[in-house]
Amino acid sequence: MGGLTVLRALAARLPNEAFVYLGDTARLPYGTKSAETVQAYALQATRHLIAEGVKMVVVACNTASAVALDPLAKALAPVPVIGVIEPGARAAVAATRNRRIAVIATEGTVKGEAYPSAIRALRDDMDVVQRPCQVFVALAEEGWTESDVTVAAAELYLGSLFEGPPAPDTIVLGCTHFPVLAAAIRQVIGDDVTMVDSAETTAAAVADALAAKGMGNDNGGSDASMRFFATDSPERFARVGAIFLGRPIDVADVELIDLRS
Amino acid sequence: MGGLTVLRALAARLPNEAFVYLGDTARLPYGTKSAETVQAYALQATRHLIAEGVKMVVVACNTASAVALDPLAKALAPVPVIGVIEPGARAAVAATRNRRIAVIATEGTVKGEAYPSAIRALRDDMDVVQRPCQVFVALAEEGWTESDVTVAAAELYLGSLFEGPPAPDTIVLGCTHFPVLAAAIRQVIGDDVTMVDSAETTAAAVADALAAKGMGNDNGGSDASMRFFATDSPERFARVGAIFLGRPIDVADVELIDLRS
Numbered sequence: 001m002g003g004l005t006v007l008r009a010l011a012a013r014l015p016n017e018a019f020v021y022l023g024d025t026a027r028l029p030y031g032t033k034s035a036e037t038v039q040a041y042a043l044q045a046t047r048h049l050i051a052e053g054v055k056m057v058v059v060a061c062n063t064a065s066a067v068a069l070d071p072l073a074k075a076l077a078p079v080p081v082i083g084v085i086e087p088g089a090r091a092a093v094a095a096t097r098n099r100r101i102a103v104i105a106t107e108g109t110v111k112g113e114a115y116p117s118a119i120r121a122l123r124d125d126m127d128v129v130q131r132p133c134q135v136f137v138a139l140a141e142e143g144w145t146e147s148d149v150t151v152a153a154a155e156l157y158l159g160s161l162f163e164g165p166p167a168p169d170t171i172v173l174g175c176t177h178f179p180v181l182a183a184a185i186r187q188v189i190g191d192d193v194t195m196v197d198s199a200e201t202t203a204a205a206v207a208d209a210l211a212a213k214g215m216g217n218d219n220g221g222s223d224a225s226m227r228f229f230a231t232d233s234p235e236r237f238a239r240v241g242a243i244f245l246g247r248p249i250d251v252a253d254v255e256l257i258d259l260r261s
Numbered sequence: 262m263g264g265l266t267v268l269r270a271l272a273a274r275l276p277n278e279a280f281v282y283l284g285d286t287a288r289l290p291y292g293t294k295s296a297e298t299v300q301a302y303a304l305q306a307t308r309h310l311i312a313e314g315v316k317m318v319v320v321a322c323n324t325a326s327a328v329a330l331d332p333l334a335k336a337l338a339p340v341p342v343i344g345v346i347e348p349g350a351r352a353a354v355a356a357t358r359n360r361r362i363a364v365i366a367t368e369g370t371v372k373g374e375a376y377p378s379a380i381r382a383l384r385d386d387m388d389v390v391q392r393p394c395q396v397f398v399a400l401a402e403e404g405w406t407e408s409d410v411t412v413a414a415a416e417l418y419l420g421s422l423f424e425g426p427p428a429p430d431t432i433v434l435g436c437t438h439f440p441v442l443a444a445a446i447r448q449v450i451g452d453d454v455t456m457v458d459s460a461e462t463t464a465a466a467v468a469d470a471l472a473a474k475g476m477g478n479d480n481g482g483s484d485a486s487m488r489f490f491a492t493d494s495p496e497r498f499a500r501v502g503a504i505f506l507g508r509p510i511d512v513a514d515v516e517l518i519d520l521r522s
Contacts, residue, residue, distance in 0.1 A: 026298050027288050032402075034494040037287050040521075107497070135410070138399035139291075149396070149413045156410055233295040236368075260521070261300075 001028065001141055001237075003060030003177030004244035006084065010058065011224035014210070016217045017046035018225040020052050021060075023241070028234035030136055031106025031175065035067035038108060041173035042068040043075055044259045048229065050076055055215055058206055059083045062175050063106050066114035071261065074176070076166040080209060088172050089118035091188065093126065095194040096170040100127045102161060104185075105174030107132045115174055129168065133157045140177040143243050150184040162189045172196045180243055228254040262289065262402055262498075263437030263506035264321030267345065270464035271319065272485035275471070277485040281313050282321075284502070285520065287492035290342055290398055292367025292436065296328035299369060303329040305520040309490065311337060316476055320344045323436050323459065327375035341470060345512045349433050349459035350379035354387065356455040356493045357431040361388045365446075366435035368393045376435055389430065389459045394436070401438040411445040415471060422483040426459050433457045441504055451465050453460055489515040 007021050024030075024045050030038045042064040046057050057079055059065045059072060065083030073081040092101045103115040110132040119126050136157075139150045161167065171193050173179055179197045186195070210216040232236040234254035241249045269281050285291075285306050291299045303325040318337055320326045326344030330337050334342040353362045366375040371393040380387050397418075400411045422428065432454055434440055440458045447456070471477040474512075491498040495515035502510045 026294060028293075030495065032285060033291075037493045062297075135396070135399045135403050135405070138396045142396050144396070144417070148419065149410060149417055152410045152413050156405070232298045236293065236295075258326065 001025070001043060001240050001244055002137070002178075004235075005176050005179045005197075005199040005239050006058065006060035006202055007079065007226070008245050009197075009199040010206060011226065012136060013203045013207050014216075015222055015224050016219065017210075018072070018217075018227075020049060020054055020227045020229070020256075022049055022229040023231070023237055025230045025237055026259070027107070031063055031108050031137055032062040033063075033108060033132060035108070035112060036141060038064055039068040039071055041259075042072055043090070046072055046076055046081075048257065048259060054079065056210065060176055060199075062114075063108040063112075066105075066112035068108040076147075080213065082202065082206055084176065084198040084202045085114045085118050087201035088174060088196055089122060091196045091201040092170050093102045093119055093122045094171050095196060096126070096168075098166065098169045099123075099125055100129070100168040100170070102167055102168040102171040102176045103128060103130045104133045104136070104157070104171065104178065105130065106137065107134050109174055110209055115172060129161065131161065132139075133159055133178070136253060137175065137177045140180050140243065141240050145180045145243070146183050149180055151187050154181070154185050154188040157184070158188050162193065168193065170194045170196060177244070226253070229257050230254050231257060231259050262286070262505055263398070263439075265502050266437050266440045266458075266460040267319065267321035268487070269506050270458075270460040271467060272487065274464045274468050275477075276483055276485050277480065278471075279478075279488075281310060281315055281488045281490070283310055283490040283492075284498055285492050286494060286498055287520070290367070291322055291324040292369050292395060292398055294369060296369070296373060299325055300329040300332050300485075302520075303333055307333055307337055307342075307380075309518065309520060311340060315340065317467070317471065318342045319463065321437055321463070323375075324369040324373075326337050327366075327370045327373035341474065343463065343467055343470060345437065345459040346375045346379050346435075348462035349435060349457055350376060351381060352457045353431050353433050353464040354380055354383045356457060357387070357429075359427065359430045360384075360386055361371045361390070361427055361429040361431070363419075363429040363432040364389060364391045364435045365394045365397070365418070365432065365439065366391065367398065368395050371495055376433060390422065392418055392422065394439075398436065398438045401441050401504065402501050404501075406441045407416070407444050411442055412448050415442070415446050415449040419446070419449050423454065429454065431455045431457060436460060438505070446482055475514055487514070490518050491515050492518060492520050
């Protein structure tokens with residue numbers, strides 16, 4: 001579901017492109033599952049997108065990007081595959097002044113150590129602290145974006161980390177669900193911490209990659225077109241998806257598919 | 262994961278029996294998935310248990326009991342299949358004095374209307390109000406059993422419902438995750454509401470069914486034996502499972518299986 005925050009950012013930045021979105025709702029969330037399982041699921045899902053004739057695949061999930069990007073890129077070549085980790089890591093390194101970066105993410109992303117690796121590959125003097133914030137996923141899907149419950153959860157997860165000094169001056173929202181909780185997280189970490197939203201940074205990276213490859217489309221309409229596939233319950237996809245896409249989704253635009261067969 | 266609260270209650274009541282537990286951790290949670298998907302998953306899972314030679318199957322999940330009990334019973338006959346809904350409904354009807362029963366459950370269980378149907382089949386003058394409490398699942402798996410966050414979530418879900426009169430005098434914990442949150446829920450609903458724990462009521466129903474069929478085992482040890490199967494990450498199964506089983510699980514006792522193939 002959270003990948004829709006990435007789609008929202010992509011559509012805003014690339015209004016001439018046509019997007020095909022697949023939500024593996026029959027098996028979500030990926031965030032609590034093992035690397036092997038996420039790799040298998042992500043491969044099935046992206047093969048369906050390739051069959052739809054897409055020119056580029058965006059892995060709009062931090063967990064899948066953290067544990068499955070290399071196998072996906074190999075399997076889908078020559079179609080380019082872009083994940084959300086590298087753009088977020090770049091933005092965090094560019095933003096920090098005190099070289100202390102906090103990463104909040106799912107259990108799976110934290111365990112995969114993808115952000116610390118990506119950040120230290122860019123600058124080896126960075127101090128990266130990770131916090132798995134698994135409950136945030138459920139809070140976001142419930143639509144409790146600015147609820148007291150969400151602020152209390154943020155306090156429990158992050159309060160001690162940002163009491164500082166030396167507190168991080170930069171935080172990476174390392175799960176695509178988390179941008180909708182930004183206001184509640186902000187209440188706990190204060191106004192001085194730079195928040196890196198991997199949806200926004202990924203959209204910028206995709207725009208750059210399309211331009212660099214000469215693959216961009218300048219002749220579309222003024223509103224990006226979107227098609228949706230879900231592996232379970234189009235009704236729930238449309239209802240919960242609206243939280244993350246930031247606008248209503250018509251259930252008639254959501255096609256149910258089966259990746260299991 | 263929540264099914265382990267049922268296993269805990271079963272083991273306490275039936276110390277002579279041997280239990281084989283399967284957690285479909287590669288595809289959890291069932292609570293947000295469609296009836297069709299839950300039926301397909303539950304059928305695969307129970308077939309694995311049948312192949313292990315079990316004498317009875319307990320569907321230790323409210324969502325699967327709500328939407329898949331009949332297809333499971335048909336597919337697994339003559340092995341008896343017991344779900345968690347009917348025992349909880351019976352206990353609620355027996356407990357209520359003002360004929361107002363609250364049911365808290367996952368989205369899928371609420372949508373399936375299994376509790377209102379089961380309760381009204383027993384007594385047609387019951388007033389049943391349901392509340393999906395999806396975030397409770399994540400809070401329980403995080404181990405935040407008595408946290409302020411959980412109390413705040415309980416207040417948001419249940420506060421207005423129990424401000425009464427005419428407030429329900431009975432609440433069914435209609436998700437196997439919820440018994441570990443009982444103390445936090447109690448803070449919101451007060452001391453006068455009867456709490457029906459479907460784990461306890463199901464254990465009693467299983468004991469009765471075994472006795473009625475002459476299938477009970479009186480010759481085992483004093484501690485019920487347990488074997489565990491998980492479809493993903495035995496490490497996470499053992500770590501998170503301990504919250505629900507109420508005692509440590511040795512990861513070496515958890516066997517990884519693949520239901521997808």
